[in-house]
Amino acid sequence: IYENEEIRNMYTALGVTVGTLDDPKALNLVKLRYHKLIIMTDADVDGSHIATLILTFIYRYMKELVEQGYVFIAQPPLYLVKKGKEQAYAWTEEQRKSLVEKIAGGKEDSVNIQRYKGLGEMNSEQLWETTMNPNTRTLKRVTIESAAEADRIFSMLMGDEVAPRREFIESHAKYAKLDI
Incomplete structure (x- = not known):
């Protein structure tokens, strides 16, 4: 996964590396540039899926950011x-x-x-007022429990076992709002 250019760019942008004196696999936060990593996706079902994918990656490869309370989800x-x-x-x-x-x-x-239907439908003033302005935006801090749940759902939906996936889809279909 570390061969992926986008992943390398994300690590570089955050200022993190893999490996500490205590654990060669741990995320090294010594040069961390930001103490707020904000995931901002559309407020619809597709945005939730994208946020779940990002959270799953962070939970699996950057769990220390969640443990330190540095990961948030913007609420547009x-x-x-x-x-x-x-x-x-x-x-x-x-x-x-x-x-x-x-x-x-x-x-x-x-x-x-x-x-x-997406963040792109807001003009710049609306996006600033609702989602980016630190004085007026709403952020949800990601906890280990919520990241673990995102990982569980992702693993189930992308896994080889059909029965749990079918059961999940059937039980959550009533919450889906088709935008057609």
């Missing part, structure tokens, strides 16, 4: 609800409905609802 909103000059962001369908109720008395046709 799914919706912008606007009526006149009043606007608010929503991260879930339930929050969107609540905002429509609050701003427009539940009348959806009287508000403008923008659903973000």
